[in-house]
Amino acid sequence: MTIGEANREALRRIQAGTATLVGLRPAREVVPGLGERTVLHAGPPVAWERMCGPMRGAVIGASLFEGWAQTPGEAIGLAESGALSFDPCHHHRAVGPMAGIVTPSMAVYLVRNEPFSAEAYATINMGQGKVLRMGAHDASVLERLQWMNRELAPLLDDALRRAGGVDVASLIARALTMGDEAHNRNTAATSLLIRALAPKLATTRQGDVERALAFMGASDSFFLNVAMAACKATLDPAHGLSGSTLVTAMARNGTEFGIRVSGTGDRWFTAPAPKVQGLYFPGYGPDDANPDLGDSAITETAGLGAFALAAAPAIVQFVGGTPRLAVETTERMYEITLGEHETFRIPALDFRGTPLGIDVRKVVETSIVPVIDTGIAHRQAGVGQIGAGLAEAPVSCFVEALEAFVAGLPARA
Amino acid sequence: MTIGEANREALRRIQAGTATLVGLRPAREVVPGLGERTVLHAGPPVAWERMCGPMRGAVIGASLFEGWAQTPGEAIGLAESGALSFDPCHHHRAVGPMAGIVTPSMAVYLVRNEPFSAEAYATINMGQGKVLRMGAHDASVLERLQWMNRELAPLLDDALRRAGGVDVASLIARALTMGDEAHNRNTAATSLLIRALAPKLATTRQGDVERALAFMGASDSFFLNVAMAACKATLDPAHGLSGSTLVTAMARNGTEFGIRVSGTGDRWFTAPAPKVQGLYFPGYGPDDANPDLGDSAITETAGLGAFALAAAPAIVQFVGGTPRLAVETTERMYEITLGEHETFRIPALDFRGTPLGIDVRKVVETSIVPVIDTGIAHRQAGVGQIGAGLAEAPVSCFVEALEAFVAGLPARA
Numbered sequence: 001m002t003i004g005e006a007n008r009e010a011l012r013r014i015q016a017g018t019a020t021l022v023g024l025r026p027a028r029e030v031v032p033g034l035g036e037r038t039v040l041h042a043g044p045p046v047a048w049e050r051m052c053g054p055m056r057g058a059v060i061g062a063s064l065f066e067g068w069a070q071t072p073g074e075a076i077g078l079a080e081s082g083a084l085s086f087d088p089c090h091h092h093r094a095v096g097p098m099a100g101i102v103t104p105s106m107a108v109y110l111v112r113n114e115p116f117s118a119e120a121y122a123t124i125n126m127g128q129g130k131v132l133r134m135g136a137h138d139a140s141v142l143e144r145l146q147w148m149n150r151e152l153a154p155l156l157d158d159a160l161r162r163a164g165g166v167d168v169a170s171l172i173a174r175a176l177t178m179g180d181e182a183h184n185r186n187t188a189a190t191s192l193l194i195r196a197l198a199p200k201l202a203t204t205r206q207g208d209v210e211r212a213l214a215f216m217g218a219s220d221s222f223f224l225n226v227a228m229a230a231c232k233a234t235l236d237p238a239h240g241l242s243g244s245t246l247v248t249a250m251a252r253n254g255t256e257f258g259i260r261v262s263g264t265g266d267r268w269f270t271a272p273a274p275k276v277q278g279l280y281f282p283g284y285g286p287d288d289a290n291p292d293l294g295d296s297a298i299t300e301t302a303g304l305g306a307f308a309l310a311a312a313p314a315i316v317q318f319v320g321g322t323p324r325l326a327v328e329t330t331e332r333m334y335e336i337t338l339g340e341h342e343t344f345r346i347p348a349l350d351f352r353g354t355p356l357g358i359d360v361r362k363v364v365e366t367s368i369v370p371v372i373d374t375g376i377a378h379r380q381a382g383v384g385q386i387g388a389g390l391a392e393a394p395v396s397c398f399v400e401a402l403e404a405f406v407a408g409l410p411a412r413a
Numbered sequence: 414m415t416i417g418e419a420n421r422e423a424l425r426r427i428q429a430g431t432a433t434l435v436g437l438r439p440a441r442e443v444v445p446g447l448g449e450r451t452v453l454h455a456g457p458p459v460a461w462e463r464m465c466g467p468m469r470g471a472v473i474g475a476s477l478f479e480g481w482a483q484t485p486g487e488a489i490g491l492a493e494s495g496a497l498s499f500d501p502c503h504h505h506r507a508v509g510p511m512a513g514i515v516t517p518s519m520a521v522y523l524v525r526n527e528p529f530s531a532e533a534y535a536t537i538n539m540g541q542g543k544v545l546r547m548g549a550h551d552a553s554v555l556e557r558l559q560w561m562n563r564e565l566a567p568l569l570d571d572a573l574r575r576a577g578g579v580d581v582a583s584l585i586a587r588a589l590t591m592g593d594e595a596h597n598r599n600t601a602a603t604s605l606l607i608r609a610l611a612p613k614l615a616t617t618r619q620g621d622v623e624r625a626l627a628f629m630g631a632s633d634s635f636f637l638n639v640a641m642a643a644c645k646a647t648l649d650p651a652h653g654l655s656g657s658t659l660v661t662a663m664a665r666n667g668t669e670f671g672i673r674v675s676g677t678g679d680r681w682f683t684a685p686a687p688k689v690q691g692l693y694f695p696g697y698g699p700d701d702a703n704p705d706l707g708d709s710a711i712t713e714t715a716g717l718g719a720f721a722l723a724a725a726p727a728i729v730q731f732v733g734g735t736p737r738l739a740v741e742t743t744e745r746m747y748e749i750t751l752g753e754h755e756t757f758r759i760p761a762l763d764f765r766g767t768p769l770g771i772d773v774r775k776v777v778e779t780s781i782v783p784v785i786d787t788g789i790a791h792r793q794a795g796v797g798q799i800g801a802g803l804a805e806a807p808v809s810c811f812v813e814a815l816e817a818f819v820a821g822l823p824a825r826a
Contacts, residue, residue, distance in 0.1 A: 174600075177592055177600075177726075177727035178591040178592040178593075178600060178601050178727075179590055179591040179592050179601075179760070180591075187587075187590075187591060188591050188592075188601060188604065190608075191601065191604035191605055191607070191608045192604055194604070194607065194608045194611055195603075195604045195607045195608070195630040196630070198607060198611040198614070198615070198626045198630065199622075199623045199624075199626040199627040199630070200623070201611070201615060202611070202614060202615035202622045202623055202626055203622065203623045209612075209615045209616065210612045210613070210615055210616045211612075213611040213612040213615055214612040217608040217609070217611065217612070313590075313760035313761045314590035314591075314760040316760075317764075322763065323760055323761055323762075323763060347592070347726035347727040347729075347736055348726045348736055348761060349736075350735065350736060351730075
């Protein structure tokens with residue numbers, strides 16, 4: 001296969017994929033290779049010693065939640081002792097926003113891509129304020145974690161099963177006509193998901209359904225994790241195609257930014273995590289910010305997020321800039337992508353499909369790097385989100401990936 | 414007061430208004446002057462003899478629903494006999510989409526404008542397909558009418574009261590950042606309303622809550638009637654200001670189009686109802702279409718609908734045209750309005766407020782007429798909606814209103 005053919009096949013697989021949210025299960029039951037003291041995290045591999053503050057905070061919170069430790073000090077001791085196995089979510093068909101911590105007792109969404117028998121996982125979004133993904137781990141966080149995983153998850157699972165699942169790809173396509181870009185803005189998608197499930201949730205016989213529906217509706221980010229699992233489920237079948245230069249994952253662990261490319265297998269190409277340009281909440285500024293963090297760049301990799309920014313003009317109130325900048329960002333991303341999404345379309349661009357399929361060659365040729373919508377976490381564990389903005393992927397990852405790709409090509413006859 | 418002062422005061426009142434959905438009640442309990450055999454209808458006054466097909470169909474359906482007649486033939490006989498009192502919704506603080514029929518047993522939303530102690534009413538939207546507002550009145554329509562008014566309304570009322578009401582103005586403002594224009598497109602607002610009420614609906618102790626939530630979510634037009642009552646509640650305090658040339662109502666009965674102007678009291682200025690330019694459902698065309706119909710132009714009068722079309726680029730799939738046309742339509746409406754809405758803003762226009770407060774003088778001076786988003790009803794009773802599009806208000810209403818306004822001015826000293 002030529003590079004062109006391999007890339008066409010990679011793109012075809014993404015376009016032919018589906019994403020159906022079918023239920024939730026404790027991670028230990030479904031996530032492959034998740035040993036009992038395994039901690040999955042966002043981004044490329046990173047050891048405890050090099051983890052950023054928010055990710056360490058989330059590891060502490062997860063250890064308390066799992067009962068592996070009784071105090072933050074004990075949790076730190078456990079991590080330092082080497083008793084925990086750290087591994088990227090991406091190595092286990094999972095994705096997580098910000099710190100992206102997944103441990104065995106956490107419930108995960110199951111998103112299925114039927115035509116390719118693929119499945120991907122993500123935990124439930126905790127909402128705003130003090131949340132595990134930003135490194136918070138106080139009593140309120142632990143209480144919410146317990147409730148989400150022991151009460152909310154079975155209730156949602158029951159509703160999803162009785163609803164026959166939810167077509168996430170269609171829901172995202174609709175949300176793009178409603179001002180979402182499915183990464184930093186999930187206002188419409190969260191509302192549509194509640195609208196779809198409310199009839200079934202209202203007739204559940206288990207748990208505190210008023211709290212469940214109020215919790216789902218309290219934060220516009222509720223849908224984000226579902227969107228991420230959907231993107232992962234549709235991108236994975238495009239991975240591992242010999243000869244393809246299509247990027248199948250972009251992810252950050254808060255220390256490093258990494259990408260994986262279809263034709264270079266499971267290797268990560270990394271660079272220091274970039275700073276985020278954006279708007280800060282009152283009282284915070286760039287000196288407080290952790291570098292870019294999270295698996296949520298899977299949305300940009302799948303043609304959403306900043307790649308669909310033109311669909312979400314209102315987002316500039318949250319990330320900075322102007323509606324014109326939003327349009328220009330999407331337009332620029334067409335320069336480095338292999339195609340246009342057939343399902344995700346932008347009304348304001350005359351229903352043009354979003355830019356889909358980042359080509360490492362185009363990034364290197366044009367020096368145009370992928371733009372990523374993102375939240376900004378405080379660099380210290382426990383503080384939480386302090387802003388939101390845009391980050392630029394480091395070009396060196398793409399250069400390195402292209403070099404490795406070329407080095408791996410068979411010698412010409 | 415000069416005309417300028419009167420118009421500033423009219424505009425100030427609209428901007429200072431609020432719109433809170435507080436509950437539902439049978440129309441007979443709350444709508445002023447609604448006698449037991451009174452039938453309220455959309456638009457300016459019209460007698461049975463001159464009513465269009467869809468409005469006649471809806472009158473028949475309402476008579477069957479109320480038990481005034483047992484067969485359509487009996488209902489027609491009743492209407493012809495003069496036993497029913499017909500009166501515009503607008504004469505009773507009410508508004509209704511399309512035929513706009515309100516009879517005493519129908520539940521109406523109560524939307525309050527607290528600063529002005531104003532209140533407005535609208536029935537529950539029936540959804541799509543065979544619906545009373547399009548003139549359908551078969552057994553399925555009557556069953557749904559019974560259920561909506563006897564079961565759904567108390568259930569919604571209970572949820573609204575326990576939720577402490579819903580701020581409709583804020584909800585519409587948010588929906589404008591989500592691709593709605595609050596007339597032909599209420600996808601976001603319907604979803605946001607369900608999201609707001611679902612926690613309370615799920616814990617109701619009355620009725621079939623699964624059917625209620627499924628019904629609310631089944632049609633994107635569910636919110637329309639709420640939006641209309643909110644517009645009516647905020648416009649009414651601007652009516653009746655001596656010296657003001659601001660339009661406080663535009664409404665169509667399917668035979669005539671009519672406007673009311675703040676400074677000319679309760680008189681309607683009418684012209685034949687215009688044709689609608691739009692997209693037809695398969696199998697239908699312009700020859701099947703009834704002329705423009707319904708009180709829903711209250712949304713344009715309040716700075717929404719076609720006046721906010723730039724907020725809703727995806728609507729062109731429903732009404733025809735291009736996203737560029739949507740922007741141009743909103744931009745043209747600034748030429749005939751007195752101000753810009755302080756709450757309703759359009760992200761794609763750099764968050765500019767929507768054009769607000771149609772000035773009859775500006776319409777006459779520029780010959781630019783208000784554009785109205787609208788559905789298209791079949792001209793025969795019972796068929797239902799056959800399309801959607803844009804209509805232009807007849808300029809002669811505005812010319813006539815301005816003449817009457819000038820004639821009513823005190824002679825200069």
